[in-house]
Structure formats: structure tokens, C-alpha cells
Amino acid sequence: MKISMIVHGRVQGVAFRYMTKIVADELGVYGIVRNLDDGGVYIEANGDKLAVQQxxxxxxxSPAPMGNVTNYSIDFEPSFKEHHKFNVVYS
Structure with missing residues (x-):
């Protein structure tokens, strides 16, 4: 299963990307996570359907204790190539 996701809320400056990577690694999900200029976070994820759903x-x-997701959007048919590990992208 492949998805892309955009989340907004308190998701920058609270270790959200780092904690998202930890969750992905624990679940065996691969992809990327990066900050967006508008204060949101962009995620690409692929893996086993149940793992991606979890x-x-x-x-x-919010995997970050100090974070708070107030809204999100998910694309269940993204066009990115499948990832083979999970990376935090620093831009």
C-alpha cells in the first residue's frame, strides 16, 4: 500500500519528523517525511497494508508528545516511486 499525507497543526519544532521515522521503523513502513513551507509536514509511506494503516x-x-495534528489529507493513489527505507528529509 502506498499513501502520501499532509498534516497540519503543531507539527514543526516538536520532533514530529524524528518521531514519525521511529514509528515507521517500528512498523516496517518506508518513505520520507519533510517540513513544508506553510508549517505543515509532508509524508510519503509504503509497505504492508495493515502496517501503513496503523x-x-x-x-x-501525533507521534511527537508535544505535537498536535489538527487536520490532515491523504492521497491513496500517489505517484511516487516505492521507498525501501524511511528517511527524514531536511530542506
Whole structure:
């Protein structure tokens, strides 16, 4: 299963990307996470369907203790190439 996701809320400056990577690694999900200029975070994720679904639920709850996701959007048919590890992208 492949998805892309954009989350908004308190998701920058609270270790959100780092904690998202930890969750992905624990679940065996691959992809990327990076900050957006508008204060949101962009995520690409692929892996086993159940793992990706659990990953989505964890991201919606905010994997960062000081974070807070107030809204999100998910694309279930993204066009990115499949990833083979999970990386935090620093831009």
C-alpha cells in the first residue's frame, strides 16, 4: 500500500519528523517525511497494508508528545516511486 499525507497543526519544532521515522521503523513502513513551507509536514509511506494503516493512525494522533495534528489529507493513489527505507528529509 502506498499513501502520501499532509498534516497540519503543531507539527514543526516538536520532533514530529524524528518521531514519525521511529514509528515507521517500528512498523516496517518506508518513505520520507519533510517540513513544508506553510508549517505543515509532508509524508510519503509504503509497505504492508495493515502496517501503513496503523502508521496513518499513529501520525493522526501525533507521534511527537508535544505535537498536535489538527487536520490532515491523504492521497491513496500517489505517484511516487516505492521507498525501501524511511528517511527524514531536511530542506
Amino acid at each position: 502508521f496513518i493512525e499513529e501520525v493522526k494522533k
